[in-house]
Amino acid sequence: MQLSFQKGSRSLILGGLLLVMMAIFVARLFYLQIIKHDDYVAQAAAEQVKPLTIPAKRGLIYAMDGEQPVQLVMNQTVYTLFVDPQTVTNPEKVMDVVRRVAGGNLRPNIDKLIAKKDTRYQIIGTKLTRQQAELIKKEELKGVGFQEMTQRVYPEGGLAAQTLGFVNAEGNGQYGIEEALNDRLVGHDGLLKSVTDISGVPLTIGNQNINKPAKNGDNIALTIDRNVQAYAEKALAAGLQRSHATNGSVVVMDPQSGKVMAMANLPTYKPAEYTKVEDAAAFNNPVITKPYEPGSDIKTFTVATGLDRGAIQPDSTYVNTDSIKVEDRTINNATKGQTGTITMQTALNYSLNTGMVTVAQRLGDGKNITLDARRTIYDYFHNRFAFGQKTGIELAGEQAGIIISPDDQEGNAVRYSNMTFGQGMDLTMIQVASAFGALINGGTYYSPTVVAGTVDTNGTLKPASPKPSRSGVISAESSAKLHQMVRTARATFYAKNDKPGYDVGGKTGTSQTIENGKYVDNQTIGTYLGYGGDSAPRYVIMVEVSGKGLNLQGNKDAMPIFTDISNWMIDYLKLQPRG
């Protein structure tokens, strides 16, 4: 028997209707699943697949303790305490618990904040420790929550504050090494992209999961030795108190490598409390950011230039009349009375301007500071000693200073005569101290550095590649002569201050300051530039003290700070006396 539909029967109509409906369904499904496929997949992914950022940890900063790196800047997890006023059911209990556990971290008006029922989010406490957060969590307070965040902590307080800088609320390094090496310290966030459940727990289902681990920032080890730094800060504070100066800086360097062992500045601040600083000048590091007229410290460089060019010897003589004429200007000595025929050593000992101008003249035709003489001085000062150029130290805000070329209209004989005793050019302390290292170490200029290397997760130091150095800045012979002259210059007046048996030398500097474009006599900057060591120079120390309206002297105000640090360094470095 063969079954068949009768033409026009209800079954045939029903079948036809079903066919049409099926066709509609198929068409609709085709539209949804084929044509709109990508849209719906994207919608589903947007709801189910959540990208989670894996935050990179900012690198730590270490100082050295002798040969051992020690943590100077660390990260700590802290918690922000917030409430949802609409969900809080027992405000009295919330206030009681949070006051008892985290009273010091709370905002002053938490009762009013909790009472703001028209809001859903009120921060009532910041920077709670993990222990505090756990104690509050145990109370299971309704409407109370925590947000985790990381902050920088400074176990050594304000030590080396300007060298370190700080990290602002946006997580960016500001000033110091934090700003200069921000890219290396910050690392790279990772990404976890996966299907999550309703609680946000990542699930392994799905085929579009991405797990890119975070790359934490480098742990940077500084060349700063925390013991030297702490002593330099202490000695500087004591020195400023003695002289009533308001500002001061000290830099301690290794002349055999260019490594900066300490960089102290006053006034200073605590990086953990940077928001409380009223005068942002405290953030600056004057050792690298404040060019100034260095004054008589520069006489060592003038003498070095003369020695290296063969224009003078330590026992070369000239007739000192306490004044000397350069074109239409008369230059006088600050220290008077050493008149007559005297040696260059005596000129350096007594810091005589006439002696330095004489060196400049002998670099020319013997009577005038000729263009050739000026070009020679510029070659040594700018090209060899790197004055007026950034040293490339790994700290933010370094300034280049200014040194005028002899080919410039202002680079005339008068300016160059002034430059021989430290006026007419602006230099930073780091430039002067770095170049001084080259004068006494045999003639090799080491670029100053504050980065010793990186520290791995086991605390092992991986030394940084040495920074470029230039040998032959002056000859080894000239360096040896200058070394002896600087030692004699100090020994002539201050030998009794030093530990016997050690090689210590230095030069005072007292710089006039410029107010409204003119040199003033009632405000001077006192500096001292010196070195110490045993069989070879082991440290260079430069000290600067200043203050508004204060007449500060290199020998009275800066030199005692040098002596204090120098004698301490001899013990700290365990140097053995000669002979």
Added chain:
Amino acid sequence: MSYQTTSQFYSSRRQANWNRNQNTVAFVSSVKLGPVAHTVLIALMITVLGLVYLTQATRATGYDYEAQKIDSQIAELSTKKGDLEVENARLTALENVQNSNVAKAMTTPAATDYVR
């Protein structure tokens, strides 16, 4: 279940050159499955396979929760470790060391000799 022999196997042995020791009898099941039974069986198989998939997927998701728990523990321990390191650094900071009783009890040596 019973079996029956097939005549073609029985009768064509020599014609087909069967070898010695080779089976010449095949048994055919007497149970016949219709299209409905086949459909039901296939549906059952698909269901079983689905259940197997769901079981495995659920188990994998269960591991995710375990992994999440372990990750949380690692994060918590890492935070605790960080806190302890900070505390250690604070306790060994220069100021604390200088103010310690041990440091206060130290004296300056009267004389120093050097090994040469």
